């Protein structure tokens with residue numbers, strides 16, 4: 001694996017947690033909600049074991065809307081677009097961990113739907129943040145080699161069958177065992193469900209200056225202090 005981290009607790013931006021709770025960014029939690037938010041964060045800090053890992057896949061061929069990645073056929077127009085100028089790929093797996101899923105199920109069985117909802121939502125925010133952690137680490141790795149990451153794409157996104165989860169899972173496993181449990185069911189759904197797999201195309205740095213701006217990840221990346229951020233997308237300090 002390029003990197004593999006277990007028990008990695010990412011910083012979850014409050015604004016991101018609120019977005020997933022369907023609340024405005026400036027929303028002030030009322031008393032009971034504030035207690036649930038605090039309980040959820042404390043539970044995660046004490047009991048969950050989120051993990052993230054990435055592997056590099058160097059050989060690929062594009063055939064129309066199909067990317068043959070490491071000999072595995074992935075059909076998605078959006079993914080193929082990202083590989084037009086790529087040199088290699090990174091495949092990433094991340095999960096909020098089995099502990100959070102088990103605790104959410106316990107809260108549901110104990111007729112505590114609020115805590116269930118906050119647990120589930122925070123776990124989603126953790127997975128998004130772990131993908132951000134992977135992006136930051138891989139951007140540093142790529143920059144040192146004169147390369148730049150393009151935005152990730154995942155099975156289940158528009159135009160890419162969720163059924164390809166098993167193929168991406170197999171690609172990640174080429175780097176060795178994962179830092180935590182992850183099962184792909186026959187439906188393509190993941191267990192634990194608060195998990196994600198992603199494919200990043202990695203292109204030469206000079207390509208990043210010419211590429212369609214929608215494909216420049218810095219434009220949307222929340223990694224505020226990143227020293228590799230592309231200049232036109234520098235954040236105001």
Ligand code: SF4
Pocket residue numbers: 135136137139149217218219221222223226227228229230
């Ligand atoms: S700001 Fe750009 S270079 Fe830095 S981690 Fe985000 S996408 Fe990568």
